[in-house]
Amino acid sequence: MVKAGVLGATGSVGQRFILLLQDHPDFELYALGASSRSAGKEYKDAVTWKQTALLPDFAKGLPVEECKPEGRFADVDVVFSGLDSDVAGEVEKAFVDAGKIVISNAKNYRRTPDVPLIVPIVNPEHLSVVEKKIKDAADQGKPKPGFVICISNCSTAGLVAPLKPLVEQFGPIDALTATTLQAISGAGFSPGVPGMDVLDNIIPYISGEEDKMEWETRKILGNINKEGNEFEPLNEDSMKVSAQCNRVAVSDGHTECISLRFANRPAPSLDQVKKALSDYKCDAFNLGCHSAPKQTIHVLEQADRPQPRLDRDRDAGYGVSVGRVREDPVLDFKMVVLSHNTVIGAAGAGILIAEILKAKNVL
Amino acid sequence: MVKAGVLGATGSVGQRFILLLQDHPDFELYALGASSRSAGKEYKDAVTWKQTALLPDFAKGLPVEECKPEGRFADVDVVFSGLDSDVAGEVEKAFVDAGKIVISNAKNYRRTPDVPLIVPIVNPEHLSVVEKKIKDAADQGKPKPGFVICISNCSTAGLVAPLKPLVEQFGPIDALTATTLQAISGAGFSPGVPGMDVLDNIIPYISGEEDKMEWETRKILGNINKEGNEFEPLNEDSMKVSAQCNRVAVSDGHTECISLRFANRPAPSLDQVKKALSDYKCDAFNLGCHSAPKQTIHVLEQADRPQPRLDRDRDAGYGVSVGRVREDPVLDFKMVVLSHNTVIGAAGAGILIAEILKAKNVL
Amino acid sequence: MVKAGVLGATGSVGQRFILLLQDHPDFELYALGASSRSAGKEYKDAVTWKQTALLPDFAKGLPVEECKPEGRFADVDVVFSGLDSDVAGEVEKAFVDAGKIVISNAKNYRRTPDVPLIVPIVNPEHLSVVEKKIKDAADQGKPKPGFVICISNCSTAGLVAPLKPLVEQFGPIDALTATTLQAISGAGFSPGVPGMDVLDNIIPYISGEEDKMEWETRKILGNINKEGNEFEPLNEDSMKVSAQCNRVAVSDGHTECISLRFANRPAPSLDQVKKALSDYKCDAFNLGCHSAPKQTIHVLEQADRPQPRLDRDRDAGYGVSVGRVREDPVLDFKMVVLSHNTVIGAAGAGILIAEILKAKNVL
Amino acid sequence: MVKAGVLGATGSVGQRFILLLQDHPDFELYALGASSRSAGKEYKDAVTWKQTALLPDFAKGLPVEECKPEGRFADVDVVFSGLDSDVAGEVEKAFVDAGKIVISNAKNYRRTPDVPLIVPIVNPEHLSVVEKKIKDAADQGKPKPGFVICISNCSTAGLVAPLKPLVEQFGPIDALTATTLQAISGAGFSPGVPGMDVLDNIIPYISGEEDKMEWETRKILGNINKEGNEFEPLNEDSMKVSAQCNRVAVSDGHTECISLRFANRPAPSLDQVKKALSDYKCDAFNLGCHSAPKQTIHVLEQADRPQPRLDRDRDAGYGVSVGRVREDPVLDFKMVVLSHNTVIGAAGAGILIAEILKAKNVL
The missing domain is CATH 3.40.50.720 (NAD(P)-binding Rossmann-like Domain)
Structure with missing residues (x-):
């Protein structure tokens, strides 16, 4: 031990x-x-x-x-x-x-x-x-x-989970937008988010959060230098990321509506995207880690899922749910990602x- | 009368x-x-x-x-x-x-x-x-x-309000994304949205809503034919619109996180965009209509506004609030739009x- | 099996x-x-x-x-x-x-x-x-x-749980009031309680519920006839029960603010009441039943407990939490009871x- | 001025x-x-x-x-x-x-x-x-x-409003119980009640509140001494008051489930009680005060009213709503009282x- x-x-x-x-x-x-x-x-x-x-x-x-x-x-x-x-x-x-x-x-x-x-x-x-x-x-x-x-x-964790297998299989993502609907538990509880801010309301701003999402995503999906001792985040031109963060009346579970465009043409098909997400097995699972999710990414086909109250506890909160994967008129694909902010996000x-x-x- | x-x-x-x-x-x-x-x-x-x-x-x-x-x-x-x-x-x-x-x-x-x-x-x-x-x-x-x-x-109404003065002043918008956080009152009340769906939850889907937003926006911002008797919506290539619609635990007031890109280069400056929004006077006001908002679009400078509980009743619900206007790494500008769904939206x-x-x- | x-x-x-x-x-x-x-x-x-x-x-x-x-x-x-x-x-x-x-x-x-x-x-x-x-x-x-x-x-279940050990040890309760704050899950989910009824609201009425609580309590705490083949509920004079039922914005877990008076004088002391509740072991536990709660009644000493979100899952929802046990100026004692409505209540x-x-x- | x-x-x-x-x-x-x-x-x-x-x-x-x-x-x-x-x-x-x-x-x-x-x-x-x-x-x-x-x-205000006409017409109330479901606005907003306490939850405790309700009620319904210069609250024996206070997920409007017993026998009839409530005209109205409610107490006959979201703004928050007036098996009558906590309560x-x-x- x-x-x-x-x-x-x-x-x-x-x-x-x-x-x-x-x-x-x-x-x-x-x-x-x-x-x-x-x-x-x-x-x-x-x-x-x-x-x-x-x-x-x-x-x-x-x-x-x-x-x-x-x-x-x-x-x-x-x-x-x-x-x-x-x-x-x-x-x-x-x-x-x-x-x-x-x-x-x-x-x-x-x-x-x-x-x-x-x-x-x-x-x-x-x-x-x-x-x-x-x-x-x-x-x-x-x-x-x-x-x-x-x-x-926490909001970065949910965002990059589906991106990883997509990048692995289909190459770089050159544009990414994410609008978040974030749970209040991430802000702690004494006092955390004031009750008057969450009841019948939305706070369309979380201090520093958008910048964190945009920057951290490029480091996590980025590279290690030749010497093997430092990280080289992707630069802002090769991967444009735009986040809009909101606090909503949810206790646990961040919902993110994301859109993305691949750098390579032609882009993969919708079925290829879904399959890449479903097939993804994280290394932690392959290593036999105790808490690793059996299914890293749950691709849901019901039109109205994922929902935080129903889906946040998949694989004890270590699994990420993705739903509504579909083509996007502006970028290539859009989808809804749900992750448990205090588990995989903290x-x-x-x-x-x-x-x-x-x-x-x-x- | x-x-x-x-x-x-x-x-x-x-x-x-x-x-x-x-x-x-x-x-x-x-x-x-x-x-x-x-x-x-x-x-x-x-x-x-x-x-x-x-x-x-x-x-x-x-x-x-x-x-x-x-x-x-x-x-x-x-x-x-x-x-x-x-x-x-x-x-x-x-x-x-x-x-x-x-x-x-x-x-x-x-x-x-x-x-x-x-x-x-x-x-x-x-x-x-x-x-x-x-x-x-x-x-x-x-x-x-x-x-x-x-x-x-209802969600189209909030979306097009800030677009109108921008198009008038800076020309066509060729790409537009909108992620909505929509109030439940729009679904009526018997039963409307089930309580179990809204409590500690989000429903990331509203049947038909995204298609309505994408299509209606192009008709509202579109043209009338030469004969003056029919409408010619903008086509999907000249104005790409992508909507992602969510139902959240808010009684009244639709919040929309939008991003947009102008067709013309260079794009206007951030200050020009804000000024165009603030200066906009709708015709209904100029015509002296009883319910017309004194201020059509309220541009808010506080970082955490607009919020539905606090801002939905501007001008008795006929005014639209826009906040967090800022540059967008993927398109040109992003902002948060709040409109009263049962007033200006219905x-x-x-x-x-x-x-x-x-x-x-x-x- | x-x-x-x-x-x-x-x-x-x-x-x-x-x-x-x-x-x-x-x-x-x-x-x-x-x-x-x-x-x-x-x-x-x-x-x-x-x-x-x-x-x-x-x-x-x-x-x-x-x-x-x-x-x-x-x-x-x-x-x-x-x-x-x-x-x-x-x-x-x-x-x-x-x-x-x-x-x-x-x-x-x-x-x-x-x-x-x-x-x-x-x-x-x-x-x-x-x-x-x-x-x-x-x-x-x-x-x-x-x-x-x-x-x-469901609301009867939470009510009678603490009453049973009290009656066993201190004799009949002759007056009982209960005001409930009931979760919405009890009403099902399609549609169940409408979202507009639960958001920023209380419904101070649940059809038939008060009558059920008042009557069922007298049957559950009542007797079996001499022949052993029929039940004899307590009559309304020997045990007066008054319920006021409210639906509140809670997903699972009924909270009940109850007051009670014992028929026997002098009434037990506050410590005796708490001890009787804590010591109670239900027969199902003694019988070794798989789902029986290890602790039937959890007596909480923190001033602001029990709370539905934090306490409803005690013993997988089979345990009942009781807090704020204190003397009552009108009857003998008052307390707050929390029970999981879809587990022990259904x-x-x-x-x-x-x-x-x-x-x-x-x- | x-x-x-x-x-x-x-x-x-x-x-x-x-x-x-x-x-x-x-x-x-x-x-x-x-x-x-x-x-x-x-x-x-x-x-x-x-x-x-x-x-x-x-x-x-x-x-x-x-x-x-x-x-x-x-x-x-x-x-x-x-x-x-x-x-x-x-x-x-x-x-x-x-x-x-x-x-x-x-x-x-x-x-x-x-x-x-x-x-x-x-x-x-x-x-x-x-x-x-x-x-x-x-x-x-x-x-x-x-x-x-x-x-x-704030919670005292709602409680005493219906009591006043009842005491005026039918004499002293010797026992009174009140279980409150109180809005969060009363606790202010920075931070006020933490969001994690109100979402999918109830806090069955408000520090000092029950004692305030019990004591203040006896002063407000009490007397002035012979010299006319000091107040003589009712004593705890002549009017027993028992309060149980809860904080719930409501922005504005305190709901209180109350029961009461008159000292005089026979007690008035249900119709007499309702009429006394409906007929009550507060002095402030008779004095022509600008903010005085036209109708001091609104007696509602619909089974599921008053509700905070729908009824708290009666007479701009200066009117109190009373519903579900009915006989009580333990005391004489029970009813639900709704008052606007930041208006008539503050x-x-x-x-x-x-x-x-x-x-x-x-x-």
Whole structure:
């Protein structure tokens, strides 16, 4: 069993990490970090638990410590970070400097050239950059280095899932539009999105979100440099991405209406597109990872699906649903993509990344 | 005062027509038509009133008749039709044959070549086709003919409002995408959209809606033939339109995330686009129509607006709000459009069309 | 394995029965009945599946038959009925006449004197009436008789759960008030509660519901006659019950604010009341039934619990949550009760009743 | 025109006061107070306006000052306070000491013996205590004294409205229960109730609310002492009140399911109760106050009314709707009461109190 720690353990992402580590075959939750206000308490006394599942017994009595690579954190092999971005930068750096593997939900290092930005059902091959880092250190007789791996933004995860098999089979996408209808759980719960903003309403704006989607998509679908140690995102000309983000009255599950155009002519047929989506098997599944979805992409044929309330829990939230795949009068194809924002779009992605690292003997 | 009748008077659109006719300076509600089940009753006994305003006193005791151009309907000058499309075709034809002016919310005649499809804040000039019809009859010594004028689909109304001034000033739009987040009131209320479909959910499909938006937009922004008696919608190549329609948990107010590209290069600047939208004054306002919005398009500068709960009632629902106007990496510009689906998108449009007809002495 | 059939298999309650029978250790789903419109089809072609879990593979290919005790139904041992009350009376009678055990969610036979009205975590001892019926038939050398067992109304189930241990320990309750905030799933989904009724709204009325709660509570907490073959509900004077029922914007989970007064003076203390609730172990658990809740009643101490979204799934929906237990200025105590309306309040109750029958060798 | 000031002008209650003062025939908005962070700015730059009506032009350029009885506040005759209770106590005292009339939505002084706690459609006669204070000062040759008048808690307002005519006609109520389903607007909007708490959920608890309802009801329906200078609330034995408060997914409008028992036997008949409610004309209406409801209590006969979305705006939110009046098996009668929490339950009540003071020449 790999010893795991959670940073930001009392927050909404931290609570999700803890739930996902319950009865996990690979990981043992060993250390919990939170603000100095919580440090020193047992977890059950520090947290305002707001999940639909009960606070697991194994976590209740765990001591909460400050977010430093010492105490119980000294003994962990992997750290899941649910920290807010205003503190994540410094804290995560301290853990990396102490030789820890940090899997972070924060945005701070996503654009750092040598940091993998991973959607585990999409681009686990990008982990080669950290594998190389470890190998180089070993070759040089240095101790195993720490590093950070970033989980993507939640709305990016849903977007790139169907793009990956399409790009693999039909070549580059040169234009992509996505209008999102995003769940409120992504904004946390104290207070998160105010009730008056969600009741009988839509908020047609999420700060920073569109830029994240546009940029992260190009990194995740992008390349690694020749040296194998840095990422080379696609440039804005070769892949134009336009996002419009909305917050809607949904608890969990981001719906995205997307359109795309392939660079190569002729474009594939509608049936080829659907088949590529249905046939896609993510590497995590092939590696036998515990949380990997049996079916990575569920292609739905009913006219009115996917729907968040009915379809968000496919494969425990690790599977992505795609419906209404059809030709688009402006670009080539349009479709509706649904992904579970707190699973494949946040904490769940972190767990699956760690499972992949373990399967690859990095952990 | 012009005598007005309402067809489908007990339905949700019919109820709205009645509310809008309350204390109207131009029209007197004189006849009410509904199914044979309701015919013969007083309106208050026939209707299950489900509006936020009380059933007006003036309508309570009005007799409900069958939807035929006789009885009290024989004396009306204009008929507002809120009939369902399964009966609207035949009923409305009978009224036209009887020489009546029918302003219809049903889809049946929208694609008929000589029927104006009108968004009253957008293309009232299309009413020239019926003005010509009247003039031709007069010239030939024939009695004043009946005709039908169609109200557009609700989501089309919001879409074309900002397009009109842009096309007027900057020339044709050759590509347009719109993803809608549509209110449930448009589907009526007995039962309308099932509660289980809207609670913590999105329905990413509305039957027939995308095709309507794509086609109607090209007719509304299109031309009249040389003879002046038929419409020539733009063809699919000169204006590509792609719609993706969603039903969301909003009572009233359709939000649409749109992107567009101009045919002419260079495209106008962002400031030029905003100014064209803000400066637009619809003809109905210039004609002094009672319900015409003082400000046709409200350009909002706050990052998180328009929002349906806060902005749908601008100018009593006749004004359209546009926010987040910005450059688009794929097409030229993107923006968020909010319109009140039961006002400018349905019954309210019908009333304003009638006001325009009156201002133009057609009524 | 006991062979089971489901009547009304395509409806919302029927779909729930099928889900609950998936991988069940005691029951094998063998027969499916629906209207003649569906009969003859495979289940997957007859149903509009609207559950959050996928349609189970084992049910997809099952043939749908008419609701008659023949065909595959001839071989089943128990029938779960999710039929609407307009057809349930006759159909269920036919099955009983054919010697079948029918466990029904319909209201038709709830008030029949020899029909048990069962909340399985509350009054399984009432099943003695059917046990006697079987024994009497055996004694008389007659074939095993058919009979119907009724599931209670959904809001009644939540109400009586905490009452049972209180009455057992502290004697009769002579006055009881309950104001409900009921989920919409109980009304089905096509159309169920209209979306316009639930969005930003409350419906302070559910047809027949208050009467059901008031009457059923007195039967469930009531007695069996001396002969052991009929039920004697408490009378309205010895137990006054007053219900006020509201429909609210919650998908699953009925919340009930209740107050009660004991007949005996002095009333128990607050701590005694809480302890009685916490300590209660339902017979189904003691019998080792598969679906029985480990903790029948969860007494919550946090001020703002139970909440439907967070607490409805305790013990897979078979456990009831009670919070805010406190003294009441008008009666003796007040508290908030949350129960899962489609599990312990409907289909789930039926399954647990069947499990109890099996544990008691009636099945 | 009476010069009016608003304290807490940028908050949700303050914004409502400003809207209600727009085009008011009696009052001129003259001074705006907010925190030192806002002081010095024009109102439009200090406020995050979140109302469905636009920020009125007359308020945009008004200077925001600190909440002290100086500057523009030195010249106002009446001050409407929407301050939070953590600062209201001290600030309002300073205004009273400066001789100002303060009408406050805060809870701080509600239980002070010589402070009127007023629901303007219920107990304006309680204003006699301040009238006496003014007269006494005049008799003693002292300057006109300042004083504070408290607006009741929002859920209390709806509760006492129907009680008043019943007590007037049929004598004391000795037992009263109320279960509320309260709108979220009462909690403000930044952040107010978190979105995750209201979506598909109920919060069965509002801090302090039940105690407020129980206590305030006894003061509002209570008496004035012999000296005419202090209030004598009913004691807990003569009127037992029990409240259970819930927050639900409604934007505006508190629904309350109430039951009551009269002290006198025999109790009135159901028809007498309904007639007393319907016939009730509040003094504010008789005084000709601008905002007074034409119909104080709307008694609805439809089984499923009142509903918040449909009925909350009766008489611009100053009228209260009562439905489902019926006999109660436990107490005497039960009914459903709907009131607009931000109008008659908060800012609107303050405005109507001021109108009454003006009509009585106190202002």
